[in-house]
Amino acid sequence: MERAKVRLCVDHPLGEGQTVPLERDQAHYLFGVMRMSQGDAVALFNGHDGEWRAEVLEAGKRGGVLICRGQSAPQMNPPDLWLLFAPIKKARTDFIVEKATEMGAARILPVQTDFTNAERIRQDRLQAHCVEAAEQCGGTFIPEVADLARLDRVLADWPEGRQLMFCDEGLAGGDTLSARTPGPWAILIGPEGGFSPAERDRLHGLDFAHPVALGPRILRADTAAVAALTLWQDRLGDWGRAE
Amino acid sequence: MERAKVRLCVDHPLGEGQTVPLERDQAHYLFGVMRMSQGDAVALFNGHDGEWRAEVLEAGKRGGVLICRGQSAPQMNPPDLWLLFAPIKKARTDFIVEKATEMGAARILPVQTDFTNAERIRQDRLQAHCVEAAEQCGGTFIPEVADLARLDRVLADWPEGRQLMFCDEGLAGGDTLSARTPGPWAILIGPEGGFSPAERDRLHGLDFAHPVALGPRILRADTAAVAALTLWQDRLGDWGRAE
Structure with missing residues (x-):
């Protein structure tokens, strides 16, 4: 899988093999604007599970599904x-x-x-x-x-x-x-x-x-x-x- | 003379009693936009003579003249x-x-x-x-x-x-x-x-x-x-x- 060109923040748990459904505007961005398709790489984070390499599993006009393939960076919180x-x-x-x-x-x-x-x-x-x-x-x-x-x-x-x-x-x-x-x-x-x-x-x-x-x-x-x-x-x- | 509300950079020497002719766009700004008139205060600097309290001597649609009444701040250059x-x-x-x-x-x-x-x-x-x-x-x-x-x-x-x-x-x-x-x-x-x-x-x-x-x-x-x-x-x- 090539290096992800897109980083996306999602409101969903992230972990090994975890599938992540996309909201409509995210699907529009990935598949409409960025012309991505099945198998393409996306970097995902959600604010607390670190960064994950994900792959497009299903690409549609109004939605889609990504799957996490491995953690690419640990969660890093700023100081208080x-x-x-x-x-x-x-x-x-x-x-x-x-x-x-x-x-x-x-x-x-x-x-x-x-x-x-x-x-x-x-x-x-x-x-x-x-x-x-x-x-x-x-x-x-x-x-x-x-x-x-x-x-x-x-x-x-x-x-x-x-x-x-x-x-x-x-x-x-x-x-x-x-x-x-x-x-x-x-x-x-x-x-x-x-x-x-x-x-x-x-x-x-x-x-x-x-x-x-x-x-x-x-x-x-x-x-x-x-x-x-x-x-x-x-x-x-x-x-x-x-x- | 009241405290100047406008600071203006001019391409002219500044000093005690020095008169400063205004360019057309500066005159438009002071007298058209800011509605200033004769006697009003302007702070002037030119990049090397410090800051001066000036006063409107002549106000016109296409030009005007200011006069320096005293230095309000010394020239302060940044480090090299x-x-x-x-x-x-x-x-x-x-x-x-x-x-x-x-x-x-x-x-x-x-x-x-x-x-x-x-x-x-x-x-x-x-x-x-x-x-x-x-x-x-x-x-x-x-x-x-x-x-x-x-x-x-x-x-x-x-x-x-x-x-x-x-x-x-x-x-x-x-x-x-x-x-x-x-x-x-x-x-x-x-x-x-x-x-x-x-x-x-x-x-x-x-x-x-x-x-x-x-x-x-x-x-x-x-x-x-x-x-x-x-x-x-x-x-x-x-x-x-x-x-």
Whole structure:
């Protein structure tokens, strides 16, 4: 069987000899768009069983069946890292979700801040972006996108033992994450207009929160998200320990 | 004079009492789109004279004149860092140029690799993106975008004393920039299809080139650019030393 050119995320258990029925849009993609047929190879993952080499068993216009022939990569979960961000313009919000998946965030939490305009998000669309990004980047894990919540509520319900690195453009030139406490973490990216004075005061008063500077230039929120995830993964995450 | 809401890059010397004639599209933006008029404040920079508080002296449909009232920020140049990347789809190429400006690259060099599809780029359009990004991110420096050149030619003409950090998806889990040699540097981001075996051999054989891994997941070229710039700025650049 040749190397799979297509990676597909499916909502189905994967294992040796396991058959996987295809949904209509997946069948359309494989057999209509990609012109695949019986015997062709597809790489499958489902977010928890690793990656599997599968083969087309039945190809139809409205459906089809794949069969798993062997595991091609073990399941690899990212560190226990959350990314909190204030949704911005649609295209950049999509980018943040894509980047968070590639960079290895485990959970993505859109938050409303005092200076955030977004009243609602399309959680399902953002979740679909995570799936697409995982298909593209070779990952086997799909971060969960939470519903939009107010930042003050999220901070009020903050889980015991989770550290928070918050990035504030007002801190240019300051600390670049000296805290090295291992364990669960979260990164908070401020909105494009910055945090409100009340939010900033509150964040600086929380013992689990660590202000971090991202250089002397002002970064857009999507740039800041990748930069902050890089700093964290480099210092505390899985960038040094992969096989 | 109130705080300027608009930042504008102009191709004109800036200094105390200096008048600055506006080009037609700049006049249209300030007076047509932003509805500004005589006496309103604009922040100006030109890439080398810092940022200046200016005031509208004359406002017209096809032109206008501003006058500098005082310097609002000193000129801040990024470290001597080049970013080399293989142009990809239009939107992502635009993003890389924008991100490189925000992250503080001094020069941007689009390169053709063995697996790059791009035959040409719109250098003028990418340069305009740098200007826009600098206007947005509060920077006073505008990186120069070079013309597209073949990677092998760029490496053959490599300047004495400049180190090169190259990011290769084949290196997942490897070194994350242990070299700490100060001085001029460049970052090379591989194309989405990776480097060719010949390119990889050549890069690994160059004594000024340092292979660097960007974690265990495969990153898109635009994500890799921001991540690599973050690692470099954090370790060797200006992220620790700003005022």
